[in-house]
Amino acid sequence: MKVPFVDLYAQYLNLKEQIDSAIASVIRDTAFIGGKYVEEFEKNYAQRYGFKYFLGVGNGTDAIFIALRALGIGQGDEVITVCNTWISTAETISLTGATPVFVDIEPDYYNINAELIEEKITDKTKAIIPVHLYGQPANIEKIVEIARRHNLYVIEDCAQAHFAKFNDKLVGTFGDVATFSFYPGKNLGAYGDGGGIGTNDEELFLKMKMFARHGALKKHHHIIEGINSRLDGLQAAILNVKLNYIEQWNQQRYKHAMLYNELLSDIDEVVTPKVRPNAFHIFHVYEIRVQRRDELMEFLKKNDIAVAIHYPKILPLQPAYSRLNHVPEDFPVGSSYQSKILSLPMYPELSEEQINYVVSKIKQFYNHK
Numbered sequence: 001m002k003v004p005f006v007d008l009y010a011q012y013l014n015l016k017e018q019i020d021s022a023i024a025s026v027i028r029d030t031a032f033i034g035g036k037y038v039e040e041f042e043k044n045y046a047q048r049y050g051f052k053y054f055l056g057v058g059n060g061t062d063a064i065f066i067a068l069r070a071l072g073i074g075q076g077d078e079v080i081t082v083c084n085t086w087i088s089t090a091e092t093i094s095l096t097g098a099t100p101v102f103v104d105i106e107p108d109y110y111n112i113n114a115e116l117i118e119e120k121i122t123d124k125t126k127a128i129i130p131v132h133l134y135g136q137p138a139n140i141e142k143i144v145e146i147a148r149r150h151n152l153y154v155i156e157d158c159a160q161a162h163f164a165k166f167n168d169k170l171v172g173t174f175g176d177v178a179t180f181s182f183y184p185g186k187n188l189g190a191y192g193d194g195g196g197i198g199t200n201d202e203e204l205f206l207k208m209k210m211f212a213r214h215g216a217l218k219k220h221h222h223i224i225e226g227i228n229s230r231l232d233g234l235q236a237a238i239l240n241v242k243l244n245y246i247e248q249w250n251q252q253r254y255k256h257a258m259l260y261n262e263l264l265s266d267i268d269e270v271v272t273p274k275v276r277p278n279a280f281h282i283f284h285v286y287e288i289r290v291q292r293r294d295e296l297m298e299f300l301k302k303n304d305i306a307v308a309i310h311y312p313k314i315l316p317l318q319p320a321y322s323r324l325n326h327v328p329e330d331f332p333v334g335s336s337y338q339s340k341i342l343s344l345p346m347y348p349e350l351s352e353e354q355i356n357y358v359v360s361k362i363k364q365f366y367n368h369k
């Protein structure tokens, strides 16, 4: 049996008629940039998410950069974020001229450890960017409470967590601004690059929109220099179709994760993911911690099971951040996990049979009955 890591073609086949017709409409209307499909998606996403304002942008990396710039963050500032994340979260901080300040992760939930944030706050700190990594909500109420006490902005990186919830409230609606990625492999993915930013703050929204649109809110009236970052019409039309299914897909992922958890529970060499109390974890990634990780990975690949690592090296130990002079001991949890974590196949269309097969191979590897 073959088990891919994700299967975007299976998802397409289930929605083929609607997607094909959405693409044909955009072409018929030549609404490639801007236009009604983008406006419709921005309106729908804002409504479904409960944001007053939502802006489509080029990708999830731009979304973070635009939010940081619109909040006035730049040279001489510090922004606190987490050591284990995709590099977009940190490189965009540096791109503004500010310095990323990394915090270790929680041992159980793989997200920024809120207990370790305050010791990193200085008089240069301007914002915190928590990431709802793997689709698991970060300890967001506590993070926002710390931020409010120290007068800091909170940018929630929701690239892996569309419609995840904490205390029955959608992630992204706790802080000042939320950023999303619609990269094809994300829980809500386009057929190319795409991103979005949500907020309830009108002034911030207009600043973000202006910066993302060449510094102009009116054509040929450039108040500042900006960038060009937009969600295109084809992606918006596809996302409009897929938005109707995201909650159902998240439920399916959650169900698959619970089945993996149950079937893997009696293998001593495997630690399965825990869900934070009162959280709805949407399992963008199903991450386990295992002994002899690299050997297991090879064994699974040989058996046609695609796996991945999120991420093989925490950011502060990457060459890109050598200027910060970090050592593994600065991030004891993150640095010790990087040789143990392994992401198993996870997508809504995954079958029980496939999950059983993956688990049977893991059991075989550890000589488990």
Ligand SMILES: *Cc1c(COP(=O)(O)O)cnc(C)c1O
Pocket (backbone or CB within 6 Å): 059, 060, 061, 062, 085, 086, 088, 089, 131, 157, 159, 160, 180, 181, 182, 183, 193, 194, 195
């Ligand atoms: C994917 C991702 C991004 C960036 O999104 P792109 O659309 O690929 O630019 C940012 N942060 C996190 C945590 C991500 O997983």
